[in-house]
Amino acid sequence: MILAEHTRRMSGYSLWVLFFMLAWFAIGSYSQCALSPALKSFIVLKGQGAAGLHDRLKIFLGVGNLAAFLQARVVPEPPCVMLTYWHNHGHHLDCDTNRTWSLYYNLSLQDSEHTAILTVYPDTTGYQIVGGSNKKSKPKKGKRPVVPQAKKEEKVPPKQAAILDEFKQVLSLKKVGRPFIWIFETNWLRVCLRLQLLISSMNLVPAPTPQYCPHDHGWVSRYTKANNLNALCNFVDFTWPTYILALRHLFLTATNLTAQCYVYMHLRRTDMVKDCDSSIEGVVAYVRCILQNVSLPLVFFTDGTPAYAAKLANELHKVYPYPVIYGDSILEPWSRGDNYLRYAVSLAVRQHSIAALERHRLHCKPCKEPLNLSSVAEDYNPLKLVDIAFVFQRPVCSHRAIDGAMGSRCHTQCPDYMRHPLRQ
Numbered sequence: 001m002i003l004a005e006h007t008r009r010m011s012g013y014s015l016w017v018l019f020f021m022l023a024w025f026a027i028g029s030y031s032q033c034a035l036s037p038a039l040k041s042f043i044v045l046k047g048q049g050a051a052g053l054h055d056r057l058k059i060f061l062g063v064g065n066l067a068a069f070l071q072a073r074v075v076p077e078p079p080c081v082m083l084t085y086w087h088n089h090g091h092h093l094d095c096d097t098n099r100t101w102s103l104y105y106n107l108s109l110q111d112s113e114h115t116a117i118l119t120v121y122p123d124t125t126g127y128q129i130v131g132g133s134n135k136k137s138k139p140k141k142g143k144r145p146v147v148p149q150a151k152k153e154e155k156v157p158p159k160q161a162a163i164l165d166e167f168k169q170v171l172s173l174k175k176v177g178r179p180f181i182w183i184f185e186t187n188w189l190r191v192c193l194r195l196q197l198l199i200s201s202m203n204l205v206p207a208p209t210p211q212y213c214p215h216d217h218g219w220v221s222r223y224t225k226a227n228n229l230n231a232l233c234n235f236v237d238f239t240w241p242t243y244i245l246a247l248r249h250l251f252l253t254a255t256n257l258t259a260q261c262y263v264y265m266h267l268r269r270t271d272m273v274k275d276c277d278s279s280i281e282g283v284v285a286y287v288r289c290i291l292q293n294v295s296l297p298l299v300f301f302t303d304g305t306p307a308y309a310a311k312l313a314n315e316l317h318k319v320y321p322y323p324v325i326y327g328d329s330i331l332e333p334w335s336r337g338d339n340y341l342r343y344a345v346s347l348a349v350r351q352h353s354i355a356a357l358e359r360h361r362l363h364c365k366p367c368k369e370p371l372n373l374s375s376v377a378e379d380y381n382p383l384k385l386v387d388i389a390f391v392f393q394r395p396v397c398s399h400r401a402i403d404g405a406m407g408s409r410c411h412t413q414c415p416d417y418m419r420h421p422l423r424q
C-alpha cells in the first residue's frame with residue numbers, strides 16, 4: 001500500500017517535471033529565433049544585375065532573412081531594373097508604371113504583419129549611412145547578364161571584403177540601437193558564402209539561416225552541428241499575392257481543371273537551348289515516355305515563342321490522348337505582355353498540380369521509367385522549386401485524408417478527361 005502510494009506520487013512528480021522541461025525547451029527554442037518587433041533600419045539593395053523572377057526570389061529571401069536579423073527591411077530596385085528583358089520576349093518592363101514586387105510575390109516577416117520588402121526609398125534623416133557609391137542602376141541592353149558563381153579564392157575581392165566590413169558596422173549599430181541605412185551594392189550571389197562564413201565565426205544568436213546561396217557545400221549542416229543548434233532561424237515567409245491567386249482561379253476555371261488532377265510542365269528555352277533538349281521532337285519523346293501511364297491533362301508553360309508553343313501543343317495532341325493546354329496563351333489577356341506575371345501564376349498553378357516536369361539546365365534528366373502518380377518521386381515534387389531551398393505550402397485539400405509519398409496528393413476524384421471540353 002505504501003509502495004503504491006509512493007509510486008503514484010512519483011508518477012505525478014515525473015509528469016510535472018516533464019511538463020516544465022518541455023515548456024523550458026519550447027521557450028528556449030522560440031527565444032533562439034525570436035526577433036525584436038522594432039524595425040528601425042533598411043537595406044537598400046542595388047548592384048544585383050538583371051535576371052529572372054526565380055533568381056530574384058532567391059536574393060530577396062536571402063537578403064530579407066539577413067535584414068530581419070538586423071531589425072531592418074529591404075528596399076530593392078524596381079522590377080524594371082532587376083528583371084531582364086531576356087525572359088520577357090526581348091522587351092524591358094516599363095519603369096513608368098506602378099509595377100512593384102508585391103505584384104509577383106509577398107515576403108513578410110514571421111510572426112509579424114510587416115512586409116520584408118518595401119517599395120518606397122526611406123528618408124535618410126537621422127540614419128547612419130553605411131556603404132554606397134552613389135551609382136544609379138539602369139536597365140542594361142545587349143547580351144544576357146551572367147551571374148558569376150562562387151569560387152574558392154584565397155584573396156577576398158575588394159567589393160566582397162567591403163561588404164564584410166559593412167556587415168560588422170551595421171551589426172555594431174544594431175547592438176547599440178542606432179538606425180542605419182545599408183547601401184548593399186555587391187551581388188548577393190557572389191558574397192553570400194563569405195557572409196555565411198563570417199556569421200559562423202561570430203556565433204550569433206539568433207543566427208539567420210544562410211540559405212539561398214549557390215554551392216554551399218553542406219555549410220548549413222556543418223554550422224548547425226558545430227553550434228549545437230537544431231536549426232538556424234528563418235525569419236521570412238513567402239505567400240502568393242491576392243492577384244496571383246485570383247489569376248490562378250481564373251486559369252483553372254477557364255480550363256475546367258481540378259486541383260491535383262493535372263500534370264504541370266515548364267520548358268525553359270531562351271537561354272537553355274544548348275543545355276537541355278527542349279526541341280519539339282525532344283519534348284514529344286519525353287512526354288510520350290514519362291506520361292504513358294498517366295490519364296490526366298498536361299498543362300505546359302514556356303518562355304519560348306508562341307509559334308514554338310503552338311506547334312508543340314499540336315504535336316503533343318497527336319501522341320497524348322488527354323488534354324494538352326498551353327498555359328501562357330490562357331493567361332495572355334490578363335498579363336498584358338508581362339511574361340514575369342505569367343511565370344508567377346504558372347508557379348501557383350504548379351503548386352496545385354499532382355506532379356511537375358521541368359526541362360532546363362538544372363533539371364534535364366532523360367525519361368528512364370514512366371511517372372508513377374501513386375508515389376511521385378522527389379524529382380517531380382510540385383511543391384519544390386529547382387535550384388532553391390524552398391518549398392511551397394501544401395494545397396488545402398477538400399477532404400482531410402491525404403495520400404502519396406510526399407503528402408501532397410488529396411483524395412480527389414478526377415473527372416473523365418477523355419470527355420474534357422478542350423478535347424471536343
